Amino acid sequence: MLDHIGSIEEITDYMLKTSKQFPSLYRVWLGPLPLVNISTADAAQIILTSPHCLEKSPIMVKALYPVSGDTILISKVPKWKYHRSIVIKGFTPTILEYYFGVFVEKSKILSRVLEKELDNTKSFDIFEYVSRASIDTICGSAMGVNINAQESESDYFNAVRNSFHIMFDRIFHIWKYPDWLFKLTKNYTKLKENQQICLELTSKVINEKRKNNEKMHEESEAIERNPFKKPLLEFLFDMTEKIPEFTDEQLQNEVHLVILAAFETSAMAISYTLLSLAANKDIQNKVYNEILSVFGTSQREIELNDLPKLEYLEMVIKEAMRLYPTIPLVGRVASQDIQVGKYFIPKGMILNVIIISLHRDENIWKDSLKFDPERFTPENIKSRHPYAYIPFSAGPRNCIGPKYAMMFMKTVISTLLRKYEFHTDLKMDKLKFEVELSLKLIGGHQVQMTPRNSVVKT
Template sequence: MNVTFYTSLAYSNPLCVFWQTKVELVGYVIIIFLSITWCRIKWNRRLIDRFAAKIPGPPSYPLIGSLLEFRGTSQDLVAKMIKLNEQYGPEPCKIWLGSSLALYVMKPEDIQIILNNSNALDKGKFFKFFSGAFGEGLSTAAVPKWKLHRRIISPFFNNSHISTFLSVFNEKSVALICNLQKELNNTESFDIYGYVFTISVDGVCETSLEYNHDVQDNEKTEFLDSMTKFTELVTMRITMPWLYPDFIFNIYGKFTGLNQIYEKLFKFPNKIIKEKKFQYAQRKKTNFSSLNLTRNEKEQRKVLLDVLLELNDKGTNLSNKDLRDEVLSVIFGGMEIISITICFCILMLAIHEDVQDKVYDEIYQIMGDGDRIVTIEDTIKFVYMEQCIKETLRLYPVAPMILRELRDDVKISNYIIPKGTTVNISLIGTHHLQELYPNPWEYNPDNFDPEKVAKLHKNSFIAFGDGLRNCIGEKYAMLLMKVLLSTFLRNYSVHTKCKMSDIKLKIELMMKSVHGYQVMIRPRDSKPTFKVKCNEKNG
């Protein structure tokens, strides 16, 4: 028997003919469905396609868009972003993220229009990638929920309330000095990031959760490890459009243990929330609710969770998940932005010792050689220090981009951007525009001299965003950074063998140094100065 016989036999069998016809019919239906879907997508985004045709940008390919241009390591990704900014800036350029158009915007005038437009409040589909961990916290929530929660949480970040945390920030600064003592006078450099990160996490956790145990506590360590693994997964997902659909990413997540990561990530905040709710209920039973506090008790600092629970008691109706989402957003944003910025700033001062001397002289003139701790009035007077922090954030913005998805057409200087476009505000692009900052890759705190700043557009520097959805924690972060840096520099001088050209950048959700922050420290002996006294409690 040959193939021809079997084929004729199959066609003579009515059952085979039936199934073959059914398979063909299903195939035709799938092809027609995909064709209609594709035509519908093309029709719905016809205005975006017409707009994109006018904008320069790197090559794009079906399904994957421009992402071939950005393949490689997290270090390669930063290098290619910088190259894109230099090649096309300061005018807008485009990249296709899969089938989604992203418009890169760098000019301060255009940035101001976007960030202050009520149709540009949505952070877009890519921020939904974070929702597995952060749910609908301030950083990821859709506009209606964000407006409500922003109004609820704003009082926690006002100046008068933040000032109540000064004792915590001073305490953590002392702990940093004591922890660093083991590195004194070493001839080899060390990465200061681990020390700063430990203290930042403790400070943020204590002011948001009133949790002040050692960072080596198993549950907190597990929490931080899970946060790191989650951010690695999300960073990878952004560069792989085939993982954009949730159902595909969920399947992928099962093979990478994503559910276990979530479980460990939520365990720590869930436990603290449960304990705080119990404590709050006990206070109410004994007539120590917020309505019955004495004046002194009212003046005591309230952590973020206290504020949210009190608002719940007044009818806000935040669920346990809402509480966890907001706490996680604040902890992650706070610990990352503060830790990385302080480390970059210390490294810059180590490379530029003349600048370090000027910062120290300012601290000495304000605080003298007494043993007092930093006050709010001191931090206001740390003007040159603030210039150094801002110059660090200009050079190395921790969050190198701001994303907005337009709910309606928005007109900028030379274009009308159509509804549905994702606008990528490139901080690393704007902060390195030659016309704004001469020698943009050099460290120069004088860029933020008040006279120079007055001549620049206000959105020439946007490390904390601007407009309607700016960073709510800017003043909190600046206060903690000033207290930590001033205490550090009163006790130690910092040095390094690293040069500016040695610094390589990578993106792991936030922008970091590839090789860490390698420094050496020495006791500060040039003038009589305040010295921290360490004991078992703080060292």
């Protein structure tokens, strides 16, 4: 009963090793709790598309509730379905085009802020910069509020990361489960402090947006706004006015979730991509050549119609998210007995789809630890199982923002690569991880930067 014990790093290593050792699905123990881990495409498809596996794992709910509240991330199916139908309005193709200007603006700020690291003889964690850009961007786009997170001090991203570390440490050590006991620990005090920091940011975003809306109304009651171009936060405001059950607390929770989910996943994916490019100079050069083919040596800003032209960059991002999926696993619970291949899974069993192991399955991905963007040519994609690659999860309860993420990532990475060349001393086959909500890289995404030479690389 002690399969999952030790530090989060040790448990992550154990999970990766056992996924290689056992086929399809296997049982492990978290204290007295039996879990079923799944790491093949066929089994993942059955679980993630089953109407009897829509409820989130109670373990994940326990870990995430103190950080996210009762939001679409962990809420029960009826509430999730209804609230998702509202939140997804902030990520339609039309509104994403409207957000693009914010992506460009915040990418330029990031590029400027990073100048301080030029020719630094010491490496630095690029995630710390990118995460602030991501927070800045999600607030400026989906929330319609400029918080200047890149050019002012903000403890938000540290508060989020610390909160997740505390809660995942708790769920992996079952003796910390009783609330009365957990409240006696130093971690509980730290968690409450971090929650307050997160609350301050979401309160600031909501209050600023309300002030802006009131000012616009005072200046001109005749302002006509395209209802399909409203920032997400305005749709959420509408819910608080029309639906009594959607309280201000629920509003704050959903705002926090969107900020949290967008900043954490996008920032992590960008950081892993830049680190991978730094470690694979030939691929970085090929991406840069593509950028030159689109922009030449001009200094013009990236435009929306440039994004589809950056095909190889998109392949690179997808390969980074294959090897280092920002969401390394998803947890569900069986609401009825289900059959997965030759295995019978009883009602109430907790199920974990181990995405990082699925993405490294040697039966699907030859030489799986090699960084090879060519895996994502249209021909190679067509020949693979549809659930072999699921960086944004899959099925009805998948992520609502993959198009937002890809647009933002391509904008940021192309902007940075036009100006900087990235380097690293890290050995990619020696990286160590911690599985929390996202795939945390122990020691950070350590890179160095030099000015970009505009001459085409070979």
